[in-house]
Amino acid sequence: MNRGLLLVISGPSGAGKGTVCEAYKTNCGNHVWNSVSMTTRAPRAGEVEGESYYFVTREEFQRKIENDEFLEFAEVYGNFYGTPRAEVEKKLAAGSDVILEIDIQGALNVQENTTEGIFIFILPPSMNELKKRIIGRGSETPESLLTRFKSAYNEINYVSKYNYAITNHTVDQAYSDLMCIVRAERCRVTRVTNEILTLKEEEL
Ligand code: 5GP
Numbered sequence: 001m002n003r004g005l006l007l008v009i010s011g012p013s014g015a016g017k018g019t020v021c022e023a024y025k026t027n028c029g030n031h032v033w034n035s036v037s038m039t040t041r042a043p044r045a046g047e048v049e050g051e052s053y054y055f056v057t058r059e060e061f062q063r064k065i066e067n068d069e070f071l072e073f074a075e076v077y078g079n080f081y082g083t084p085r086a087e088v089e090k091k092l093a094a095g096s097d098v099i100l101e102i103d104i105q106g107a108l109n110v111q112e113n114t115t116e117g118i119f120i121f122i123l124p125p126s127m128n129e130l131k132k133r134i135i136g137r138g139s140e141t142p143e144s145l146l147t148r149f150k151s152a153y154n155e156i157n158y159v160s161k162y163n164y165a166i167t168n169h170t171v172d173q174a175y176s177d178l179m180c181i182v183r184a185e186r187c188r189v190t191r192v193t194n195e196i197l198t199l200k201e202e203e204l
């Protein structure tokens with residue numbers, strides 16, 4: 001069986017990463033798994049432990065760093081976020097695609113720590129639209145809103161470190177672009193020939 005694809009998805013707060021990933025998962029549920037990150041940030045209203053995130057204390061997070069339990073981790077807006085390594089490896093080995101919806105520092109860490117990964121950046125249609133979306137979420141204080149909006153300006157410069165950019169005009173169009181990327185990646189010569197070469201001569 002072919003190893004699953006490791007899809008690393010970043011983009012500024014409010015660009016719609018979560019919605020695009022959710023649409024992808026809804027339509028391709030059997031083949032794809034959204035990694036559940038661990039964070040030291042407090043849960044927002046409606047967030048569910050073990051689904052949205054694993055919510056842990058800073059001490060617990062630190063212990064896991066020391067035990068090398070993260071594929072990557074980063075400090076974002078004063079809180080720690082990390083991808084637990086074991087489950088990702090298990091899913092990829094079982095042939096399931098894995099989505100990591102992580103910030104840019106984390107994505108750059110994955111680039112350094114592994115040889116696999118398809119790096120996809122989700123862009124908003126415009127900065128004005130981004131601002132509207134962040135305000136519309138209503139989950140930020142005026143200070144955190146300003147922090148997120150300022151960092152969005154800086155973050156967009158990192159798009160050049162990624163393999164693909166999707167501009168999120170509408171969820172349907174962005175989701176369909178993501179599907180196209182995944183299909184193209186599945187057709188990479190290296191993946192296709194790897195699969196063919198797993199046949200032994202006596203099986204021909
Ligand atoms: P939020 O607090 O809005 O849920 O997430 C803040 C930022 O942290 C987002 O850019 C999100 O993609 C990122 N993030 C979530 N989980 C992880 C993770 O496991 N690792 C890293 N590096 N970033 C993450």
